[in-house]
Amino acid sequence: LSSLKFKGSKDNELFYTYMDFLSEKREIADTLNAHRKKAVEFRQDTTAIDLQLKELEMNVLAYQNDLVQKNPESITALMLLGNKDIDIPALDVAAEELQRARFYYYRKHFFDHIDFSNPALIRTPFLYNKIERYLDQLTVQIPDTISQTIDEILLKMEPANETWKFYVSHFLNKYAKSLVIGMDAVYVHMVDQYYSKGRTTWVAKETLEKIIDNAEKLRPTLLGKIAEDVTLYTEDKQPVRIHDIQSDYLVLFFWAPDCGHCKQSMPDIVKFSEKFKDKGVKVVAVCTKGRDKVAECWDFVKEKNMGVFYYNLTDELYRSRYHVKYDVRTTPKVFILDKDKKIILKNVAGEKLDEVMTEVMKNDGKM
Structure with missing residues (x-):
């Protein structure tokens, strides 16, 4: 770097001069650290080397401070200040609170030099x-x-x-x-x-x-929102309002028979439903096919043993507008609702449902 020359660019000259200085000191530090490593291996005293390393560190800090003081508006000074470590002082808190207090001090002062x-x-x-x-x-x-x-x-x-x-x-x-x-x-x-x-x-x-x-x-x-109420239909055209389903937890699963990920997920969700159906969890599967393709839904339900779900539903004429109310732009789409129909989780993969629901119920004190 020392051979590089910049005409009319004080910032560049300042930066590369600093980099040359740093490179020189780093070489010295590498040599000292290598000597120190050998001294430790042979159980020799490292006091003299440690003092030289400390002096080297102080020289670098002094150079940096001088550069910032003399060139406060330079890009190099901005970089040095921005990367400056946060010095955490002794904090007058109980021992059990020290780690937390140090973290909050560090966070509060993280941008002090920017x-x-x-x-x-x-x-x-x-x-x-x-x-x-x-x-x-x-x-x-x-x-x-x-x-x-x-x-x-x-x-x-x-x-x-x-x-x-x-x-x-x-x-x-x-x-x-x-x-x-x-x-x-x-x-x-x-x-x-x-x-x-x-x-x-x-x-x-x-x-x-x-x-x-x-x-x-x-x-x-969005998580925390009350899920929109929609009316969907069973195979024999019986209406079902989502908000009328009483359960500690409701897993709402939107799927399509021609969706590859849905086909992969279905065995996991069937297994999940069988395991959790007596634990206050109801699974409601909603097929997104309608009109002349709705029959594909019911064929798939029978083929994949989805009768274990609390409900299998469709909206043949799309009157409920569930696509909009549940943002069903792609399938599969999974929502976990609590007893008040508040959305507590969504977009959970089928193979993760068991693990996720177990954690949710533990956090709620129900397992």
């Missing part, structure tokens, strides 16, 4: 990773908490317009793609707070309409 309003931050490589760590590792993984945290970060970024725009888009896409059950609520929050309010003026009209429409489709089935 000025989100600085537009230059978007050009630094560390910011993205730091924010991802804060959201994924230092924030309780509950949609409401994550949404609040995102709002706090974006509020600090507002003066830096390009940074703000980038992260508004990033957070939307991050939670649109999330495979974690329930995180679609963060996506809906992003749409409500930023996209629906006309704040994302850079998004094309057609794209914006699709984003908002997707949020509206997700909204009725």
Whole structure:
């Protein structure tokens, strides 16, 4: 790096000078650490080496502090500050509370050295990773908490317009793609707070309409919502209202006879129903075929021994609009409802139902 020259670029010169310095000190540290390793192997005193390593560390810190003080607006200074460790002081708490207190102190001060309003931050490589760590590792993984945290970060970024725009888009896409059950609520929050309010003026009209429409489709089935009541029908045309089914837990399973994943899942769900039917769990299977194809549903029910379910239902004429009310764009689609028909889980794979329901019932004190 020492042979590189940059004309008219103080930031680049500063950065590469620092990297040369760091490379030189790292070589010395590697040599000292190798000597120390041998000394330990031969049970020799390492005090002198330890002192040299400590002195080396102090030299690097002094160089970094001097660089930041003399060049506070440089990209290199921003990087050094952004990656600076959080020094946790001695905390006056009970021993059993110390770990928790240290965590909350660390989280509270995680962004102490970052000025989100600085537009230059978007050009630094560390910011993205730091924010991802804060959201994924230092924030309780509950949609409401994550949404609040995102709002706090974006509020600090507002003066830096390009940074703000980038992260508004990033957070939307991050939670649109999330495979974690329930995180679609963060996506809906992003749409409500930023996209629906006309704040994302850079998004094309057609794209914006699709984003908002997707949020509206997700909204009725967010965790914690009361599931929509729909009337569906048995094979002999008897109406069944979902909210009339009394049970501690209701597993609502939307499927189609020509769906490969449904065929794979069905044996697991049949087995699950047999195991849990006397434990306050009722399985209701809803075939998504209608009109002239509804007969395929009943043939499949008989073929796959689905008579064990509490109900097998269809909506031949699609009058209930369950596709909209339960966001059934693809199959299989599984919902677990509590006795009040509140959605407590969804999109659980058939082979995981036993494990998941067991955990739910344990948490509720019912197993």
